[in-house]
Amino acid sequence: MTESYLPWITGAFGLIGALIGAGASVLTIYYQLRIQDRRALLRQAVELAQADYRYRAEHAGPGTTMPPIAVFIAYEVRRLKLMEKGRLTPASFRRLSAEHDELLNTAFDMAAARAAAGNR
Secondary structure, three states, rough: OOHHHHHHHHHHHHHHHHHHEEEEEEEHHHHHHHHHHHHHHHHHHHHHHHHHHHHHHHHHOOOOOOOOOHHHHHHHHHHHHHHHHOOOHHHHHHHHHHHHHHHHHHHHHHHHHHHHOOOO
């Protein structure tokens, strides 16, 4: 190999290094945006869940057992994701509501089991 190829090889390796650096920057920005979007969705879901929880607590009768707020957050996260993807249809909303009811029933069953275990 002669020295006449040396500038071409140096330039090629410089270009490859620049492409790798640019690719790493693009990937970093992409993942940061995904994490930021996920964080914003979770923040919005928590705000909606807190409002729903507060409303239910204010309108619940005396002695009413409230499920954990995590049940409401899980529901809101799923609902917002369906809305974001444009997949919130009457059928998907029914399925989501059924899942929410199942989570609520599970939470109430667990609370009753804990209460029964504490009374022994």
